[in-house]
Amino acid sequence: xxxxxxxxxxxxxxxxxxxxxxxxxxxxxxxxxxxxxxxxxxxxxxxxxxxxxxxxxxxxxxxxxxxxxxxxxxxxxxxxxxxxxxxxxxxxxxxxxxxxxxxxxxxxxxxxxxxxxxxxxxxx
Amino acid sequence: xxxxxxxxxxxxxxxxxxxxxxxxxxxxxxxxxxxxxxxxxxxxxxxxxxxxxxxxxxxxxxxxxxxxxxxxxxxxxxxxxxxxxxxxxxxxxxxxxxxxxxxxxxxxxxxxxxxxxxxxxxxxxxxxxxxxxxxxxxxxxxxxxxxxxxxxxxxxxxxxxxxxxxxxxxxxxxxxxxxxxxxxxxxxxxxxxxxxxxxxxxxxxxxxxxxxxxxxxxxxxxxxxxxxxxxxxxxxxxxxxxxxxxxxxxxxxxxxxxxxxxxxxxxxxxxxxxxxxxxxxxxxxxxxxxx
Numbered sequence: 408x409x410x411x412x413x414x415x416x417x418x419x420x421x422x423x424x425x426x427x428x429x430x431x432x433x434x435x436x437x438x439x440x441x442x443x444x445x446x447x448x449x450x451x452x453x454x455x456x457x458x459x460x461x462x463x464x465x466x467x468x469x470x471x472x473x474x475x476x477x478x479x480x481x482x483x484x485x486x487x488x489x490x491x492x493x494x495x496x497x498x499x500x501x502x503x504x505x506x507x508x509x510x511x512x513x514x515x516x517x518x519x520x521x522x523x524x525x526x527x528x529x530x531x
Numbered sequence: 532x533x534x535x536x537x538x539x540x541x542x543x544x545x546x547x548x549x550x551x552x553x554x555x556x557x558x559x560x561x562x563x564x565x566x567x568x569x570x571x572x573x574x575x576x577x578x579x580x581x582x583x584x585x586x587x588x589x590x591x592x593x594x595x596x597x598x599x600x601x602x603x604x605x606x607x608x609x610x611x612x613x614x615x616x617x618x619x620x621x622x623x624x625x626x627x628x629x630x631x632x633x634x635x636x637x638x639x640x641x642x643x644x645x646x647x648x649x650x651x652x653x654x655x656x657x658x659x660x661x662x663x664x665x666x667x668x669x670x671x672x673x674x675x676x677x678x679x680x681x682x683x684x685x686x687x688x689x690x691x692x693x694x695x696x697x698x699x700x701x702x703x704x705x706x707x708x709x710x711x712x713x714x715x716x717x718x719x720x721x722x723x724x725x726x727x728x729x730x731x732x733x734x735x736x737x738x739x740x741x742x743x744x745x746x747x748x749x750x751x752x753x754x755x756x757x758x759x760x761x762x763x764x765x766x767x768x769x770x771x772x773x774x775x776x777x778x779x780x781x782x783x784x785x786x787x788x789x790x791x792x793x794x795x796x797x798x799x800x801x802x803x804x805x806x807x808x809x810x811x812x813x814x815x816x817x818x819x820x821x822x
Contacts (some may be wrong), residue, residue, distance in 0.1 A: 512762075
């Protein structure tokens with residue numbers, strides 16, 4: 408992923424980051440001074456091979472998206488490690504009504520519901 | 532010596548504090564067991580005292596001067612890395628809380644209550660200006676159940692649970708290598724939840740209705756690995772539906788625990804676990820090697 412990108416490839420990556428997810432047609436329409444549709448498709452295929460883009464099927468279309476989130480693009484591995492140190496979930500630092508990491512499985516849920524039903528019948 | 536003396540002393544302090552932590556947690560467990568028929572608030576006070584006592588142990592030992600040194604240069608750096616890893620979820624979580632977008636805020640005194648699309652469960656945090664946040668879909672819950680959720684969080688606010696738990700997390704990060712300290716914290720957290728549940732039930736909501744709210748919120752989540760004790764929600768539902776003491780009073784217990792800690796820490800500090808004299812910290816040639 409450290410090969411420098413050509414001007415066209417840079418242009419395509421900027422567009423895909425802006426759209427977040429895009430088809431070849433969407434990128435082609437938005438390009439300034441665009442090459443042919445097939446040229447854009449080939450370039451995006453190259454970007455997939457280089458690891459910058461990935462795609463998935465969405466019905467009959469193929470939708471492309473960046474493999475590296477926008478704020479990480481251009482970061483070194485060390486920068487990403489430091490950033491992920493500060494990437495947290497609010498629930499871990501607050502008091503939650505429920506500990507969602509310690510949830511009951513299906514069997515326990517059924518047993519709890521039965522206990523609740525019984526309590527309700529007893530008027531509690 | 533293969534490293535600087537202070538590293539060896541530091542490693543020795545860790546070992547000493549680790550051993551004495553076992554004693555302190557053991558005393559806490561005995562205290563909590565003695566109060567098993569009393570309220571969750573009382574047991575929470577025991578665990579609070581236990582965890583807050585632990586960081587005093589290294590100082591109690593150091594006051595006597597270094598007695599034991601571990602000539603293993605890797606120990607102190609490894610401990611520092613482990614402590615950073617252990618404290619990361621708290622630090623990162625606090626930063627995420629600062630960035631959290633809270634809408635529809637209503638204030639009651641210093642507390643503000645709002646909604647957020649970014650939380651999956653009702654949350655509360657903050658000590659001086661506490662915030663209670665409900666998930667965005669809470670507006671669709673029955674009012675009785677929404678009130679119960681807010682009452683639970685407000686109970687945590689009244690009890691200053693968030694502050695205690697942040698400090699406890701920092702303590703656990705210092706003692707990350709000691710499984711009993713992790714266990715003590717898990718007991719602290721559970722008793723805080725029981726105490727908040729008790730406060731909700733005191734508002735008059737039917738136990739079965741409140742239990743049903745918790746079960747409904749918990750279903751559909753990824754279950755934890757089988758631990759044999761049942762999930763946290765399961766333990767709380769059984770406690771909610773059961774009959775037991777719900778008194779919120781914990782003042783007497785807190786006073787007793789503080790007194791005990793005030794006696795225990797110096798006693799542990801004065802207790803020499805090692806008999807090596809400070810002079811032995813100087814480097815000695817290895818046996819069989821001629822200087």
